[in-house]
Amino acid sequence: MLPIAQSELIQIFRNRLVLVTMLVLPAAFSAFYIYLYDLVPALDLGATAAILVFLVVVLGLYSTTVTTLASRRQNLFLKRLRSTAAGDGEIISGLLLPVTVITLVQTAVVLGALTVFAEAPAHPLLLAAAVLSVVAMMVGLGLATAGVTNSPDHAQVTTLPVLVGVLAVSGWVGFTGTGELTLLKRLLPGGSASELVVNAWNGGTAVADSLWLLAPTLAWVVVALVLAARLFRWEPRV
Amino acid sequence: MPNTPVIDVERLNVRYGDFHAVRDLSFQVREGELYALLGTNGAGKTSALETVEGHRAASSGTVRVFGRSPRERRTVRPRTGVMLQESGFSPDLTVQESVRLIGALTRRTDDVGRVLDLVGLTRKARTRVAQLSGGEKRRLDFATAVYGTPELVFLDEPTTGLDINSRDELWTAVDRMREEGTTVVLTTHYLEEAQQRADRIGLMHRGSLRREGTVAELTRTLPAVIRFSLPDTAPELPLPVVREGDGSFLVETPGLQRDLHILLGWAQDNAVELRGLEAGPTRLDDVFRALDTADA
Numbered sequence: 016m017l018p019i020a021q022s023e024l025i026q027i028f029r030n031r032l033v034l035v036t037m038l039v040l041p042a043a044f045s046a047f048y049i050y051l052y053d054l055v056p057a058l059d060l061g062a063t064a065a066i067l068v069f070l071v072v073v074l075g076l077y078s079t080t081v082t083t084l085a086s087r088r089q090n091l092f093l094k095r096l097r098s099t100a101a102g103d104g105e106i107i108s109g110l111l112l113p114v115t116v117i118t119l120v121q122t123a124v125v126l127g128a129l130t131v132f133a134e135a136p137a138h139p140l141l142l143a144a145a146v147l148s149v150v151a152m153m154v155g156l157g158l159a160t161a162g163v164t165n166s167p168d169h170a171q172v173t174t175l176p177v178l179v180g181v182l183a184v185s186g187w188v189g190f191t192g193t194g195e196l197t198l199l200k201r202l203l204p205g206g207s208a209s210e211l212v213v214n215a216w217n218g219g220t221a222v223a224d225s226l227w228l229l230a231p232t233l234a235w236v237v238v239a240l241v242l243a244a245r246l247f248r249w250e251p252r253v
Numbered sequence: 254m255p256n257t258p259v260i261d262v263e264r265l266n267v268r269y270g271d272f273h274a275v276r277d278l279s280f281q282v283r284e285g286e287l288y289a290l291l292g293t294n295g296a297g298k299t300s301a302l303e304t305v306e307g308h309r310a311a312s313s314g315t316v317r318v319f320g321r322s323p324r325e326r327r328t329v330r331p332r333t334g335v336m337l338q339e340s341g342f343s344p345d346l347t348v349q350e351s352v353r354l355i356g357a358l359t360r361r362t363d364d365v366g367r368v369l370d371l372v373g374l375t376r377k378a379r380t381r382v383a384q385l386s387g388g389e390k391r392r393l394d395f396a397t398a399v400y401g402t403p404e405l406v407f408l409d410e411p412t413t414g415l416d417i418n419s420r421d422e423l424w425t426a427v428d429r430m431r432e433e434g435t436t437v438v439l440t441t442h443y444l445e446e447a448q449q450r451a452d453r454i455g456l457m458h459r460g461s462l463r464r465e466g467t468v469a470e471l472t473r474t475l476p477a478v479i480r481f482s483l484p485d486t487a488p489e490l491p492l493p494v495v496r497e498g499d500g501s502f503l504v505e506t507p508g509l510q511r512d513l514h515i516l517l518g519w520a521q522d523n524a525v526e527l528r529g530l531e532a533g534p535t536r537l538d539d540v541f542r543a544l545d546t547a548d549a
Contacts, residue, residue, distance in 0.1 A: 018357040022346055029345040091341030095397075097308065098337060099358035100330035250308075 019096065019109025023083075027113060037079045037114060038121070041071040045125040049132055060133050061213035062189035067125050068146055068212055069185040069205060072153050073178055076118040080111060080157030081174050085164040093249045103249075111154060122146055137218025141225060145211040148232040152204065153181075155239025162246025177204075185209040207231040258317075259284050259405055259436045260305060265314035267300045274300040276460040278314070287427075287437040289447035291537075292457030293545060298440050299338065299409070301457065305438070306335055306407055318405070331360040334398035338409040340390040344383035348374050351382055352396050361401025371426055372396040373419065387414040395423055405436045412443060424450065444537045454537070458544045468537065475535040475543055477509035479516060482528040491519045501529065509534070 027033050045067050052058045087093050087110065096106045126142070136142045156177050164173040181204050188209040193200045201207040207228040214225040260282035267275035275297040282288040292298040303309040305316055307323030307330075316322065318329050342351050352365050369375045372392040377385065385393065391414050398406055408427070412420045424446075427437060441447055447454055448468050456464040456471070464471055482501045483490075492512055494502040506512040513532050520527050 018354050022343070022350060022354045025350065026343055026345040087343070090344065091337070091339055092343050093341075094308065095337065095341035095355065096358065097326070098306065098330070098335040098341075099355060100326050100360045101358045102326060 016101075016105045016109040016112065019101065019106060020112040023110050024113040027079075027117075033079060033082065036082070037075045037117065041075045041121055041125075044070045044074065045128070049125075049128055052129075052133060059190065059213070059217070060129070061216035062186075063133075064126060064129055064136070064142075064216045065185055065189035065209040065212040067129065068122060068149060069182055069209065071122050071125055072118055072146075072149050073181055075121055076114055076150060077153040077157045077160075077178065077181075078170070078174055079114045080154060081160045081164055082167045082170045083110060083114065084158070084161035085170050086167045088161075088248065089166050089251055091250070097249055107158070111157075115150060115154065118150065119146070136216040138215045138222055138225075141222055142212060142215035144226075144229060145208055145215055148211075148229050148236070149205070149208045151236045152208070152232050152239060155236045155243060156181075156204070158243035159239050159246055162243060162248060165252065181205040189213055201228070201231050204235050205232075258282065259286075259319060260288075260438065261315075261317040261320075262301075262305060263315045263317075265301065265304060265316060266312045267297070267304055267309065268312040274460055275304070278457070278460075278462050280455050280462060280465060282436060282438055284436055285431065285434050286452045287431065287439060287450055289439045289441065289451035289454045290457065291440065291444070291447055291454055291541075293459075293541065295459075296457040297460040298457045302407065302409060302438070302440055306333075332404045334359070334400065334403035334406040336394050336398035336406070336408045336411055340382075340394050342382045342390065342393060345381060347379050347381055348385070348393055349378040351393060352400060355397040356400040359397075359401055359403070361403065363401040368396045368400050371399065373422055388416060388419055391415055392419060392423070395426070399426065399430060402430060402433060402435065404434070405438070406430065408437060408439045408441075410441055411439070412441065412446065444541070448537045456540065456544060463544055464540065471540050472535040472537065475539055476505040476507050477532070477534045478539065479504040479506065479509070479513055479530070479532040481516075481530045483525060484528075487525045488523050491515050 027037065048063055048067055048070070052060070052063050093106070097103070126136070130136070160173055160177060164170045184200070184203045185205040185208070188200045188206045189212070193210050201210065207230070211225055211228040214220045214228070258281040262278055262280050265275055265278040266273070278301055290298050290302060300309065304311050305318065305323060307318070307326060310324065319332055321329050323329050346354065348369065349365055352368055356363060356365065356368070366375070369378055372395050374389065374392055374396060377389060382390065382393065391411065395411060398408065411423060415423065431437065439447065439451065451468065453465065453467055454471060455462050464474070480501055480503055490502070492504050492515060494504050497503050504512060504516070509532060516527070
């Protein structure tokens with residue numbers, strides 16, 4: 016796995032498009048939201064944190080996962096890797112490890128900046144659990160989306176539904192809460208995770224009462240992985 | 254040559270929906286042998302080869318490589334080198350990085366510098382794959398296949414896009430590996446390469462194996478041929494001939510020496526020049542044509 020991860024890291028830093036998508040866009044959006052929070056002190060800090068987490072993970076991890084896998088499939092790199100002794104799990108893990116680690120570091124930096132410029136989260140461990148669950152869900156959705164994506168160009172279209180949908184749900188739940196349409200908001204992808212980030216940052220809710228909010232996100236992980244197992248292809252469609 | 258089968262294919266079928274790409278294919282490749290799997294376009298050799306390599310699942314039948322399913326990558330691939338028909342390298346990695354990566358994943362050990370030297374890519378070691386020519390990409394592909402000198406190498410169209418010197422270097426490297434006991438499975442459109450180098454040849458046509466044997470065994474099934482052209486004023490020929498599309502004459506004969514003697518005597522007696530005279534046993538491409546003709 017590590018040789019693949021190492022080569023993937025090299026490729027990420029040599030490909031400007033991937034680098035911009037993964038590093039610059041989330042960083043720019045995050046800086047904007049922190050700036051916005053500075054302008055509007057009444058802005059809910061937990062909701063801001065939720066938006067930032069989803070921006071970084073969706074734009075950085077999800078988009079890059081889909082683009083990378085589609086690109087590696089299109090130029091037969093996946094087939095090449097499968098002509099070696101590496102197992103499928105090892106190949107996927109190696110390909111996604113660098114972008115996942117970079118995303119986690121980015122998230123830590125962005126939330127760290129929010130802590131410095133505003134307030135620290137009330138429950139950091141709960142926040143970490145929420146972030147990890149979002150990362151797992153978006154990796155799963157990325158694998159599933161890559162299955163229906165023929166090329167990196169095609170990824171600009173195929174990623175849109177999940178990208179827009181998850182970002183919209185996280186913003187909607189983050190800023191309006193789950194007082195109304197509770198079940199719907201929690202069942203939509205990103206809804207319960209967004210609520211969890213808000214609870215973890217703002218406090219006011221017992222950790223034990225918030226923990227079960229991981230369940231819908233983990234259910235989405237399972238759904239995404241089942242879809243990925245059915246849809247994922249290692250070679251271009253003939 | 255030992256008779257241990259390195260590859261054992263038994264009644265292999267590969268289907269894509271309603272399309273039956275490979276039908277009841279059976280063959281064995283023995284240790285140390287160079288086996289050429291040849292076929293007309295769409296014969297099913299790529300589907301067959303990819304199934305034997307483990308890239309594709311068989312619809313039915315069995316495939317054994319070193320006595321194991323080729324889909325058991327962790328056990329089979331460390332002993333197997335694969336040169337794919339299309340490169341499949343990341344354009345953003347350098348030649349050196351590509352060989353190091355694939356080499357590490359084969360679980361074999363070798364010196365990257367030695368392998369690059371073997372395929373003549375030492376000077377391109379730090380060049381990105383995107384900047385390589387088609388021939389250089391084929392050589393890179395070959396480098397990853399022979400990394401660590403595997404016991405079995407699949408060469409899928411290995412010399413396509415290579416200039417004559419690069420071809421010679423590649424075959425020299427293959428010959429050297431064979432001296433060390435490596436088994437080779439080859440597919441190629443260059444029939445003369447197969448004719449010169451293969452211990453045995455399997456000829457596929459429309460999904461099934463139609464002929465198999467040494468070059469001598471395959472060509473023996475068809476009569477020898479004499480080809481020549483004549484001026485329009487030439488008298489009647491002493492042998493039954495076939496007029497080919499380009500105006501030349503073809504004599505198919507089970508007694509090459511006797512009929513050639515008759516023909517040369519006739520030309521001498523009539524002061525006729527036999528232009529472009531060629532005589533010899535049937536070539537592999539004639540065996541190919543015969544396959545197509547038989548099905549027409």
